[in-house]
Amino acid sequence: MKSEPEAYSITDLERDRETLWDGVRNYQARNFLRSMQPGDLAFLYHSSSTPPGIVGLMKIAKPNIVDPTQFDSKSKYYDPKSTQDAPRWQTVTVEFVETFPNMISLDVLRQTFNPDDFGVVRQGNRLSVMPVSEAIAQQILKMAR
Numbered sequence: 001m002k003s004e005p006e007a008y009s010i011t012d013l014e015r016d017r018e019t020l021w022d023g024v025r026n027y028q029a030r031n032f033l034r035s036m037q038p039g040d041l042a043f044l045y046h047s048s049s050t051p052p053g054i055v056g057l058m059k060i061a062k063p064n065i066v067d068p069t070q071f072d073s074k075s076k077y078y079d080p081k082s083t084q085d086a087p088r089w090q091t092v093t094v095e096f097v098e099t100f101p102n103m104i105s106l107d108v109l110r111q112t113f114n115p116d117d118f119g120v121v122r123q124g125n126r127l128s129v130m131p132v133s134e135a136i137a138q139q140i141l142k143m144a145r
Helices: 010-016 027-034 106-112 134-144
Strands: 018-020 041-046 053-066 090-105
Touching: 010 018, 010 041, 010 053, 010 090, 027 090, 041 090, 041 134, 053 106, 053 134, 090 106, 090 134, 106 134
Parallel strands: none
Antiparallel strands: 018 090, 041 053, 053 090
């Protein structure tokens, strides 16, 4: 799951301990959010930073939450086509697990993983939420620690 550190960083999550992961407005990313279950782990990837990369780990606390920002006309995530009876956007609540001692930069990820196996390193394919295979997740955890 990615976030721009200026919007919400691993430091913010560590401070808050738990947060609603709101504002996802891509259907494929939303579908990945819908598939998450309590206890699933997720990497936090800082995008639009220098350098971008994976900075920590979080856990899904509560799945399948209706994203309230879709109903707020003052929110940049407002969706006028979404209604209380038929919400279009779901999300999750995440809990802080850990900040990695060393960020794993996008350059290192590109040198380590094949784009066919790990979507984050695929050119032009950086959804805000993407699945990671168990084998790659284990490699990332070894690299991070």
